[in-house]
Amino acid sequence: MLLDTPICDFGWQAPNFTLKNPQGESFNLADNLGENALLIMFICNHCPYVQRIAKRLSQDTALLINEGVNVLAIMSNDYKSVPADSPANMEKFAKHHGFLFPYLVDENQHIGKQFGAVCTPDFFGFNKHGELQYRGRLDDAKMNDAINRTAELVNAMRQIAATNKGPEQQTPSMGCSIKWSDTL
Template identity: 45%
Template sequence: MATSEIVDTAFGTPCPDFVLPDAAGRTWTRADLAGPGGLVIAVICNHCPHVRRQMAGLAEDFAALAEEGIGGCCIMPNDWSVYPSDAPEHMDAFAAEHGLTVPYLVDETQAVARALGAVCTPDLFGYGPDLALRYRGRQAELRAAMRAVAAGQDVPDQVAGMGCSIKWRA
């Protein structure tokens, strides 16, 4: 397991527009997912121990933030030919196992993960009501940070998250 730390954060960067399928083939757009208070995108995968350790809290955060008008989704960008447990046919079971209530999307071309600037799993991106990047940090601070973002406040002292490197296609 390679561990990566998030090092670059460009606050104010617009959330990339995207269309991605979930494991069942339903397509989702950024507009479908964003709420009036913003949008949280978690770049995750099934096999990463950092993700697995944080999933219960992340699922709770997504549910609580949804009640406050902040949308969310998870995106799986890994090359599943290298890590078969990350393949789409395993994503719904993983989501159910961890109580995930937001869409879990497949980024097969890895274009969305690259547009986000994702480097690891988990990698959390919090966008404000204007869909500009306002938070990039750890799951432990996500809920409080996104409540501040939705209220138009800055999030001071963001601590970079860390996790397993994304398994990029060759």
């Protein structure tokens, strides 16, 4: 199901969390806020929207990381129902696309629900105080034209790092709905 993200709730405070990557290493919000900004994104392996932007996502996040913006990705799908999103496949997907950021498993889907994540990809840009400043899309690329694009996420995160404030105008991200478990 195709969904759009809600409008940015400027100033919403990110809840602290601790999640593990597929290798079992723990990462938490508090240690990753950083001096500039933090991008948290909800992605998964099987979503055609994420697959379509994976190369640009890898390039854009590498730029941000190089500029001192921390980046975490969270996979909140019920991978028992969607085996393509399993931790083993997350590891392969991240390696294939050259992701430089930790790709974390939200096993019980608690963090996805706390954040109000609705789709993959769903981007949350926080300032150094953990206040939400961006809930938009990666870029304005059309289906077959990723060359002539405005890197909206990169521009927003650079603005947040410089001013602690995100852009007033934001275009929602769109993607596949998060696959919530019926048993949790």
